[in-house]
Amino acid sequence: GQQLNQSPQSMFIQEGEDVSMNCTSSSIFNTWLWYKQEPGEGPVLLIALYKAGELTSNGRLTAQFGITRKDSFLNISASIPSDVGIYFCAGRPRGAGNNRKLIWGLGTSLAVNP
Amino acid sequence: NAGVTQTPKFQVLKTGQSMTLQCAQDMNHEYMSWYRQDPGMGLRLIHYSVGAGITDQGEVPNGYNVSRSTTEDFPLRLLSAAPSQTSVYFCASTRDLGWNTEAFFGQGTRLTVV
Numbered sequence: 018g019q020q021l022n023q024s025p026q027s028m029f030i031q032e033g034e035d036v037s038m039n040c041t042s043s044s045i046f047n048t049w050l051w052y053k054q055e056p057g058e059g060p061v062l063l064i065a066l067y068k069a070g071e072l073t074s075n076g077r078l079t080a081q082f083g084i085t086r087k088d089s090f091l092n093i094s095a096s097i098p099s100d101v102g103i104y105f106c107a108g109r110p111r112g113a114g115n116n117r118k119l120i121w122g123l124g125t126s127l128a129v130n131p
Numbered sequence: 132n133a134g135v136t137q138t139p140k141f142q143v144l145k146t147g148q149s150m151t152l153q154c155a156q157d158m159n160h161e162y163m164s165w166y167r168q169d170p171g172m173g174l175r176l177i178h179y180s181v182g183a184g185i186t187d188q189g190e191v192p193n194g195y196n197v198s199r200s201t202t203e204d205f206p207l208r209l210l211s212a213a214p215s216q217t218s219v220y221f222c223a224s225t226r227d228l229g230w231n232t233e234a235f236f237g238q239g240t241r242l243t244v245v
Contacts, residue, residue, distance in 0.1 A: 059236030117162045117232045123173040
């Protein structure tokens with residue numbers, strides 16, 4: 018099935034550093050979603066983006082809907098140990114109509130060294 | 132507000148056994164879905180439902196059945212468990228904001244088939 022290209026696959030950083038990850042697609046998307054999954058838990062929605070160019074923050078997290086509508090970025094500022102987890106991007110392609118199926122990236126695994 | 136509730140949290144089955152994974156949501160969402168998550172493969176859609184009485188296949192439906200008799204419940208049935216079905220299963224319920232969608236996940240069921 019269709020998948021989003023999410024990078025990097027994994028990151029190991031020092032506490033206090035900033036983090037950037039991104040998701041790209043070959044086709045246009047109408048919605049971009051960013052999720053975080055902690056060990057033993059289900060994915061939790063962090064940020065939802067609905068408009069090209071939109072920049073949305075949630076605390077230390079900031080995500081952007083790319084102008085081309087084919088990519089999205091997630092930044093985490095001043096990382097802390099509890100940021101550890103897997104971050105997933107997901108999106109809904111243009112032309113999906115009533116189809117609510119999401120397309121998923123494979124995730125970015127983040128480890129933070131205190 | 133419970134959100135999406137999955138039971139059981141853990142399960143071990145013998146090859147050939149059948150079982151039902153339960154999923155319930157209390158958000159009055161029309162759209163529900165089942166995913167499986169395997170290492171390195173992200174989230175793969177098994178089955179989904181756009182409303183009571185309506186279900187459809189996702190990306191990896193073989194070996195699984197679903198039904199949707201009420202808006203709240205969306206059980207997943209394994210007809211004859213196989214070791215390849217060892218995985219973590221997530222149920223999701225989707226908030227539909229017109230053409231925008233946001234999926235909310237349960238905590239997962241960790242299934243081992245021996």
